[in-house]
Amino acid sequence: MDGREVSGAGGVTIYEVARRAGVSIATVSRALRGTGPVAGPTREKVLRAVEELRFMPSRAGVSLAEGRHAANGIVFPNLSGPYFTEVLIGYEEVASELGRSVIILSTKGRDAIRDLVRELAGRVDGLVVFGSTVPDDVIDELAASGLPLVLISHAERPGAVTLRSENAASAKALATHLLGHGYRRFAFLGAPYATGDDVDLRWQGVREVLGDAVTPVLTAEYTVESGHEAALRLLGAPGGPEAVICSDDEVALGAILAAEQLGLSVPDDVAVTGWDDIMAARHARPALTTVRQPMRELGARAARALDALIAGAGPEDGHRVLQTELIIRSSCGHHPPGGR
Amino acid sequence: MDGREVSGAGGVTIYEVARRAGVSIATVSRALRGTGPVAGPTREKVLRAVEELRFMPSRAGVSLAEGRHAANGIVFPNLSGPYFTEVLIGYEEVASELGRSVIILSTKGRDAIRDLVRELAGRVDGLVVFGSTVPDDVIDELAASGLPLVLISHAERPGAVTLRSENAASAKALATHLLGHGYRRFAFLGAPYATGDDVDLRWQGVREVLGDAVTPVLTAEYTVESGHEAALRLLGAPGGPEAVICSDDEVALGAILAAEQLGLSVPDDVAVTGWDDIMAARHARPALTTVRQPMRELGARAARALDALIAGAGPEDGHRVLQTELIIRSSCGHHPPGGR
DNA sequence: CTCCTGGATGTAAGCGCTTCCACTCACGAA
DNA sequence: TTCGTGAGTGGAAGCGCTTACATCCAGGAG
Secondary structure, three states: OOOOOOOOOOOOOHHHHHHHHOOOHHHHHHHHHOOOOOOHHHHHHHHHHHHHHOOOOOHHHHHHHHOOOOEEEEEEOOOOOHHHHHHHHHHHHHHHHOOOEEEEEEOOOOOOHHHHHHHHHOOOOEEEEEOOOOOHHHHHHHHHOOOOEEEEOOOOOOOOEEEEEOOHHHHHHHHHHHHHOOOOOEEEEOOOOOOOOHHHHHHHHHHHHHHHHEEEEOOOOOOHHHHHHHHHHHHHOOOOOOEEEEOOHHHHHHHHHHHHHOOOOOOOOOEEEOOEOOHHHHHOOOOOEEEEOOHHHHHHHHHHHHHHHHHOOOOOOEEEEEOOEEEOOHHHOOOOOOOO | OOOOOOOOOOOOOHHHHHHHHOOOHHHHHHHHHOOOOOOHHHHHHHHHHHHHHOOOOOHHHHHHHHOOOOEEEEEEOOOOOHHHHHHHHHHHHHHHHOOOEEEEEEOOOOOOHHHHHHHHHOOOOEEEEEOOOOOHHHHHHHHHOOOOEEEEOOOOOOOOEEEEEOOHHHHHHHHHHHHHOOOOOEEEEOOOOOOOOHHHHHHHHHHHHHHHHEEEEOOOOOOHHHHHHHHHHHHHOOOOOOEEEEOOHHHHHHHHHHHHHOOOOOOOOOEEEOOEOOHHHHHOOOOOEEEEOOHHHHHHHHHHHHHHHHHOOOOOOEEEEEOOEEEOOHHHOOOOOOOO
8 A cells, every 4th residue: 555545536535524524434424425314514514524625535435335336338349430339329328327437448459358358347337248349258257257247239148138139120121122123133241250140140131031142242340441342342343243232331331432433333233232320321322221220229228228237136137129220212222202 | 334245246355265275365466466476386376266266356446455546537528420439449449558447428418517527537547528528617626636637629728738639720721722722702610619629720720711701600519410400501592602611521411411402513513621531521422521630549649648647747738739631522622633 | 300212423344455564484694 | 503585475554435333412201
């Protein structure tokens, strides 16, 4: 120990407040938290002392005494695209309402993920983790330790609550819509990575409807650049697809860029679809046909589920699926009436 | 006290590890942190016990004893657009490298900002705050308490490090470029809010070059929707501007949308420019002329500056300005050679 | 006038950890 | 043989807070 303060605010402790107010620290605590009877004048004195000293309870002290952190963590692969950001917005908003701070951890480009996650786990009362960001055995470890855990876009799992947006059915609906346009040769851009993740489920759905008419094409990442690059190769070769179903909107934007660069018209020469309905999807030219998923709500629900778990009656399981919506715009082809 | 554990990981404490390893807690601590001599076999025993019990030190205990949180906070108005997100990415990456967790706080739509910020201040060793997200007297209070503070896009301020991207000069360069196109009637969309904030400085710069030829037009927020709405009114009226200089890219995207909706061609009927160079700027049609600012680097530098402040030699001041780059694309008009 | 009751307050025991200070042993130097 | 000496270890004192428990003191009931 070297006596540095940890209060973060000038190192004023409850003892100094107590001395100044002429009461005991117990009374100060009670006056501030309202956890016990405190006479009016006493409360006044305490509040005045707090004000004068700018006292702010040390969070570490409180946490230790209370046995909780009043903080939640969230682990995502990165924050580059709109998707994770939107989920985070929904999460932070609700967590904050519930009186919990939010500690973020991005695994992108990190080695030692295990250590980072452990460290994070030690500072929070519960954790939200996106599927495929953390090795399964780390998840196991966390779950085994009894840490409340909500997994987003992760396969169902005993010992944790899982949450995701619907994928397969929407993918089928999308594929069916494209068939209705008369297309017969398809590519699925951004081929499935981990088994059971969102993109994998989308691929399964598409595949189920289109069968051998659709070919998976791998992209390096789910970014505009990756989509662009992959689409350049795909569309540059002869006998390319009539429609490119992309794993998400950013890949789709990259594909549109590639088509333009190759002198192909979207949707006349090649149709393109995305997934997520990010802001840029609406402003793309042509506007992007996509599947809207409730990103913020995903985050908000995760926060609430986690809160319930923390407050809650023990190891709850559960899997919840949020509905999506097919958004038809012009990138998938021309539509009879007012096809937008 | 009610004995709930706060370790976050099953409630195993250092005492149990010590008992299992047959040593004292002091030795466990030393073995784990490497802060003192520990004999080889002893270390082995300790590590084995740690492994078997899945011990993870309680962060609250460590913080209290160490007198620090090993966490930094960041306060922003919202996370909706790419700008704050990008800064956050840069910030989180560096903070994490430096061994500090990142706690986020969004002030959007919150009352009781003061309390939220105070609470946050109590959990961190230092704070990064975006200009205009927190009332000045709260900033004063934080600074007075000795909390290391880095302000982004905030006027210089004794007792804190401030950091921002360049605005006025780039704004002048942009305005000059537009004059070169021959435009003579301008609007500045997203009129200045707080004195001294980024947009205000941009406005000042533009104004300095264009004088009375430019009219400020207020938008409600810095969003596509706000830009769209304001531009609809602006461009719908007769005698509209030949060029619309927007406070940021999102407003500009909204303006392009509005122009299209009104049957105006960008840039033939009206030129539009943005600011930031977000991803969507490149994909807009027409591609958006804008000013690129190093958003991630802003975050990264903030993290480093804060770290220096925390580690550092006392109350440092300083103001740092990052350079920007004018990105000419097609939304501002056609260019002679290979205009892009 | 005594006894009980409950409001108001203080005392002190932790919460889980780090680290200062002994203290115990070899072991090599004197 | 006797002292340092220093590696290895344990004891114990906090870090700042919450809260069970004890204490004290009116005021009303008997």
